[in-house]
Amino acid sequence: MVNVEWAALADGNIAEIADLARRCMVRDGGLRATTSPGFLARRYAGAGVTAVGAFGDGELLACGAVRPMKAASAIAALVDPAHRGRGLGSSLLDRLLDVAKRQSERLQVETESLTQEAHELFLSRGLRQTFAEDVCRCDLTRPLSQIPLPQGIRLEEWTANNQGAFYEAYQASFADRPGFPGWSQEQWIDWLVDDEFLPQCSLVARTADGTPAGFVACAEGFLVQVGSIPEWRRGGLGRALAATAMERMRRHGDTEVFLDINVNNPASAALFQRLGFSVIARRARYEPLANGERSQVSSPVT
Ligand SMILES: CC(C)(COP(=O)(O)OP(=O)(O)OC[C@H]1O[C@@H](n2cnc3c(N)ncnc32)[C@H](O)[C@@H]1OP(=O)(O)O)[C@@H](O)C(=O)NCCC(=O)NCCS
Numbered sequence: 001m002v003n004v005e006w007a008a009l010a011d012g013n014i015a016e017i018a019d020l021a022r023r024c025m026v027r028d029g030g031l032r033a034t035t036s037p038g039f040l041a042r043r044y045a046g047a048g049v050t051a052v053g054a055f056g057d058g059e060l061l062a063c064g065a066v067r068p069m070k071a072a073s074a075i076a077a078l079v080d081p082a083h084r085g086r087g088l089g090s091s092l093l094d095r096l097l098d099v100a101k102r103q104s105e106r107l108q109v110e111t112e113s114l115t116q117e118a119h120e121l122f123l124s125r126g127l128r129q130t131f132a133e134d135v136c137r138c139d140l141t142r143p144l145s146q147i148p149l150p151q152g153i154r155l156e157e158w159t160a161n162n163q164g165a166f167y168e169a170y171q172a173s174f175a176d177r178p179g180f181p182g183w184s185q186e187q188w189i190d191w192l193v194d195d196e197f198l199p200q201c202s203l204v205a206r207t208a209d210g211t212p213a214g215f216v217a218c219a220e221g222f223l224v225q226v227g228s229i230p231e232w233r234r235g236g237l238g239r240a241l242a243a244t245a246m247e248r249m250r251r252h253g254d255t256e257v258f259l260d261i262n263v264n265n266p267a268s269a270a271l272f273q274r275l276g277f278s279v280i281a282r283r284a285r286y287e288p289l290a291n292g293e294r295s296q297v298s299s300p301v302t
Contacts, residue, residue, distance in 0.1 A: 196220040198218045226238055
C-alpha cells in the first residue's frame, strides 16, 4: 500500500491536477472541457483558493479545493479511481468542509461527474442534493433524421434585428420552469452570447403572423436551450427546432453535440433521448441540510 502525504497545492500543480481529472473522467464520464487546465485553474488556483492534494510515491492521488464565490464557499474534489475505497475521499472532504465553514456561512459541494459513492459520502456528512443535471452527448457523424416543422411555422436565424423575438420565445417557454430567473432581455443575452455562441445555428420559430412560438440557442458543440411556448407544445416543434439546429451544427463542422438536462425535466429528457442523445455524466451540487431536515434515503445517481 502507498504511503500518503498531504500537501498544499498551488498554480504550479495544475498539470498534475489535469492528469488526475483525465483519469477520473475515464472512469466516471463527463465533459472533456472539465479536465482542461483553464477549467481546473478556475477551481484549484487563484485568489482566495485553498487547495490540498494527497501524494503517494510522488503521484497526485486526490485533490480538492475551496474557492470563494459571491455568497458561499464552493468545494470541488477528485480522487484517482485506482485509489478509491481507502478513505482518501472522506478525509479530503472533511478537510475541505472545515476550511469552508471557517470561511463562509454558506457552502456548496460541486461535482462534474457524480458517482454513487460520492453521493453516499455527501449524505453521510449531512449534505443534501440541491441541484443535478445530466450531461448528454449525441454523435453528429451519423445521419440525422429529418424532422418536419409543424404546419404554419417558419424559422429565422439569430440576427441583430430579431433578438427581441428570441427573448419573447425564451421567456414564454421557460417561465414555468422551476427556478426561472426572470432575467431582462439584456441579462439573458449577456448570459447566452459569448465567443462560442453560434448565431447561424440559433433559430426562432414564428407563426404565420410572426408571433414567436419557440426557439433554440447553440454554442460551439453545445445545444444551450430549446423551448416551445405552452400553446405549441406536444406538436413536434421542440423536436424540429433541436433537429434543425443539430443539422446546422453538423454542417458547421461539429462531430458531436452536448447538452445539460436538469433531472427535474422529464419532457426534455424524453425529447433528447429520442433524438439520439445519451447520458455521459451527472453534474450535481450539495449543500448542508437545514436545521431539523432529514437526509435523503434514496440515491439519485443514474
Ligand atoms: C421540452 C420542450 C422544449 C418540448 O417541446 P415540444 O414542442 O412540446 O416538444 P415536441 O412536441 O417536439 O415533443 C418531442 C418529444 O419530447 C417528449 N416530450 C415533450 N413534452 C413532453 C412531456 N410533457 N412529457 C413527456 N415527454 C415529452 C416526447 O417524447 C415527445 O414526443 P411525442 O410527442 O411523440 O411523444 C417544451 O416542453 C419546453 O419548452 N419546456 C420548457 C423549456 C425547457 O425545459 N427546455 C428544455 C431544456 S433546455
